[in-house]
Amino acid sequence: MMTRPSRYVPVLYILFLLLPIYWLVNMSFKTTNEILGSFTLFPREITLENYITIFTDPTWYMGYVNSLTYVLINTVISVLVALPAAYAFSRYRFLGDKHLFFWLLTNRMAPPAVFALPFFQLYSAVGLFDTPIAVALAHTLFNIPLAVWILEGFMSGVPKELDETAYVDGHSFWSFFLKIFVPTIAAGIGVAAFFCFMFSWVELLLAKTLTSVAAKPIAAVMTRTASTSGYELGLLAAAGTLTIIPGAFVIYFVRNYIAKGFALGRV
């Protein structure tokens, strides 16, 4: 058991996975000159200049605010809409329920680009263009089916007898749903919210198409900066590092639920 070579395999794999992230963080603390001029494993002179620029320049930090705004709106809408839908799918048999459930999933199979044009036209016509709501609504197209699918798995894991017991006890439907059922599937709601958050956070095409100035997401800000002011690589790396943080933060909170979700539900 001294040094079996197989022990290094996971270590190498993890190093391999972490390398790009390390490089991004590494670059974010360098000056653009150092990045372009030499190859260094550690920043020779650590600079916070890039981060300071991001946190002081509104075109930068508003990108984060805009992104987080539509991501959060989207997550809330998706979960709130998906909860009753998933309940219906898990508890009732109705005409075409299986087809409808499958059709919901097929929405996830089309590339977002397909919907970019109709959304652009539609939102321009009703005056939603360049608002966080526009992006949030567009993202529900993918996220509601996903959330319904995840939640339905969790809900079907709860025996129907729980509902009946609550009714026998005298609970009304909403009293049961809000006080008993929702807390029971809290893990599922956490997992669904996490996936909605992540998909909306990383989606770029719709977010860029449906915004111009007022609601510009961070990813769009990053591409613009790269093209106008030459190669501000340090700044870009810092912005990239910061985009990882919300996701990591959310994962930290739902990490136990996700493991449970893999075991129980539909993830």
Added chain:
Amino acid sequence: MSLELRAAALRVGADTHIHPTDLVCEPGSFNILLGTTLAGKTTLMKLMAGLEKPTSGEVWFGGQNVTGVSVRRRNVSMVYQQFINYPNMTVFENIASPLRVARMAEAEIKRRVGTMADLLKLTPMLERRPAELSGGQQQRTALARALVKDADLVLLDEPLANLDFKLREELRDELPRLFADRECIVVYATTEPVEALLFGGFTACLHEGRVTQFGPTGETYRAPVDLVSAQVFSDPPINVATVTKTGAEFRLGQMVGWHTEGPLAGLPDGTYTVGVRPHHVSPEETGGQPVPVDGKVLVTELSGSESVIHFTMRGETWVSQSHGIHPFPVGSEQRLYADMSQALFFDAAGRRITA
């Protein structure tokens, strides 16, 4: 406050889940629904509770037509085979749930939950969540919640089926005591005839969505109205064979015959179905009219003091349950004796002949 089903039936699409059923349960009575899995016990209970609305017929309670009245407006409680508790609430809150819905005063809730918890030995667990309890404690919690609100109708759907043997016996002893001084109607579903006999009360035999017989438990057991009821209310399964009667003689196949005395002698000649309970079949010549039955041994189950022998008799599988150890080898030809003085006779339609 009696519960009455008047030709209540439930059809789902083309399937009949419950055939038109007439049933009256008196206040303070303990009623057992006995039947195999899928016999319709749970569905019948849901009709009684108001969780399902009968597609035809009526449900009456305390002289009122409650057909289609939501279970929320009926004073009913129910315990399932699976341990159903609210996972997000403590045991205290679980038991208190029906009282909270009824907006009872906090002090009264505390008092009632306390009494219930004492009765069901849950007092040390009140602050825990159901997932932290053993199966037996979880089912006690469900029972406590069903009993705490003084329901008029308590439905217990195989509440002991998922418990291990020891706990099942323990709770089985406690159950009748819990209802002793209550005026409520208890309906208890089970697949086990032995359980029905232990509880007494009234038993309804259910077979494929039909109540084949309903009456005092002992009577239902001793005097089944038909072959199906006898089969439902027998564990191990009742042994069945076809016999022919000519004059004063009954014959089982060509070889075995016996003479009838008493009331059965008056039956017209013909073919009958005979049912012999397993404990009336023995390797020894015992009972009022032992008739030899030969068969090939399939399985022999020996417990400490009892032998259960499964054997094939003229193409039918028979079971003998007898005292003493009879270690018959599997596959051997053996002669056993069926006590025909205890046999039940059925006509071609399966009705029992009560001569």
